[in-house]
Amino acid sequence: MIKAMIFDLDGTLVQTERLKAISYARAAMELCPDEIREDDVIEAFKDVVGLSRREVAIALVERFNLAKKAKERMREFSVASPWQAYVQVRLKIYNDMLSDPQIIRDNHWRHNVDLLNQARASNCKVGLATMSTCEQAQYVLKELGLEDAFDFVASRDDVEKGKPDPEIYLMVADELGIAPSECMVIEDSPTGVKAALHAGMQVVAVSTPFTKKGLHESNLLPESHIVDNSKDLLDIVAHVGEHAGGF
Incomplete structure (x- = not known):
């Protein structure tokens, strides 16, 4: 029973998975603005949804060749790995989205x-x-x-x-x-x-x-x-x- x-x-x-996908995509575009399309990252996110933040970030860094650009941001965030820098860029975007209550209600x-x-x-x-x-x-x-x-x-x-x-x-x-x-x-x-x-x-x-x-x-x-x-x-x-x- x-x-x-x-x-x-x-x-x-x-x-929130949709919002997370958008934030990962926009973070990738911030790192490589001339090389990446938002829709491509969102589609790739479907393959890793449900995995840990580390696993998602590593997978997307590898898939979209973000390591070099992310490495340049490591000192800014005091982190030791490119995937961590990518996560920090993405978290700011995601948190900005969540700070709008209407976005949550609409989703x-x-x-x-x-x-x-x-x-x-x-x-x-x-x-x-x-x-x-x-x-x-x-x-x-x-x-x-x-x-x-x-x-x-x-x-x-x-x-x-x-x-x-x-x-x-x-x-x-x-x-x-x-x-x-x-x-x-x-x-x-x-x-x-x-x-x-x-x-x-x-x-x-x-x-x-x-x-x-x-x-x-x-x-x-x-x-x-x-x-x-x-x-x-x-x-x-x-x-x-x-x-x-x-x-």
């Missing part, structure tokens, strides 16, 4: 937020498991009007290992007082799906333009557990829940 629903944040409740995933509100209304326990920092998560939740929506929120700051390690999902279940097998996770990326499955939880994956291909090609979930059309979300959640003993 499903007694708790645990949500991811980035890409699931808000389209929420309405269907997933609606599911969250329905879960709360049905007295289902709700948790959040995000690889954003606590400060970032609380800011985004506040701007979405969801700062008091969860029974427990776990962030990157609370765990030693990030997704796909199951640590964060097991922590949320423990804090909610619900067995992992009685939790349903709503995720958007293969990395997050792996974490939830390793935690022994039921999973529904809601794809985005950045994660759709990876979700289907990963074979982590039956196709019946992947939502590509928001109109199907409630039916798929109900279907998965029924097979787990209902809500």
Whole structure:
């Protein structure tokens, strides 16, 4: 029986993955303004979405030959590697974007937020498991009007290992007082799906333009557990829940 629903944040409740992709693209263009197109970096980001910041940065530095230009910025940021300089350029762009509350509100995933509100209304326990920092998560939740929506929120700051390690999902279940097998996770990326499955939880994956291909090609979930059309979300959640003993 499903007694708790645990949500991811980035890409699931808000389209921060889209904003991250744009920030990586604009940072690359800042480093190499005459050589790189924004759309090309955004498309490349789809191949690394869900990976750690270090892994994403290294992959994009290599793919777009950013190392030389990024190395020239290392002293500016007091860092020891080109990928770190690239990250710093990108973070300033990303933080400037997030500082506009309207951008966050304009980029929420309405269907997933609606599911969250329905879960709360049905007295289902709700948790959040995000690889954003606590400060970032609380800011985004506040701007979405969801700062008091969860029974427990776990962030990157609370765990030693990030997704796909199951640590964060097991922590949320423990804090909610619900067995992992009685939790349903709503995720958007293969990395997050792996974490939830390793935690022994039921999973529904809601794809985005950045994660759709990876979700289907990963074979982590039956196709019946992947939502590509928001109109199907409630039916798929109900279907998965029924097979787990209902809500």
